[in-house]
Amino acid sequence: MAVAMVSATCGFTGTIAARLGCVIRYISSPARSNVGFGLMWAGPLEDLIECWTLDEEEFALLANKSGATRLGFGLMLKFFELEARFPRREDVPRPAVEFMAGQVKVDAELFAAYDWSGRTIEYHRAQIRKFHDFREPTVGDEDKLADWLATKICPVEMSQDRLRGALPARCREDRIEPPKTTRIERVLGAAEAMFERNFTATTVERLSFESVGKLEELEVRRRKGQSDPRR
Incomplete structure (x- = not known):
């Protein structure tokens, strides 16, 4: 797949300023606003790469994860960076799934096997909140x-x-x-x-x-x- 092939050569993303610009463009992009919360991605390929590429610190969080867990965690981590909230399964755009799968070396089809309830995903959410310096609301x-x-x-x-x-x-x-x-x-x-x-x-x-x-x-x-x- 073209998106997955790009991920093999894209390397790590650049500066914090570039990532902030990606968040701003994502929030205001037609791909998001027309269908609501990222159900599809119709923006430029470079924005897909910039917004969904894992950096070195983020890759470190995936070190002990494999298969569907590795792929699902990576997608939740980047989605939270963009939206400041956790996604439902249907919120994650398919091109992002394929792109992330190429990075973490997991079959994109395994995303369907990621468990959206239970102790594992609650632990993942806690990890992601801590990484992004967020907390649950009181x-x-x-x-x-x-x-x-x-x-x-x-x-x-x-x-x-x-x-x-x-x-x-x-x-x-x-x-x-x-x-x-x-x-x-x-x-x-x-x-x-x-x-x-x-x-x-x-x-x-x-x-x-x-x-x-x-x-x-x-x-x-x-x-x-x-x-x-x-x-």
């Missing part, structure tokens, strides 16, 4: 994310999709793995509720004494109307 981290969304994002954007999309970049900045899907929904709900409370409190503070009195009169009338059996 409840305290989730509270901070909700506060950040409520104060910085909600005032200009209330779309849940936009709020959800803002979290990965913030998590990368804080060096934490994004919360699980169910926990993300909790963060979004907490952020929306916090923003609404803050907005209401700020609005009331800005009202004049006279305006507050008139609003209270309207509320009294509304309640009387609801309790009037003739209505």
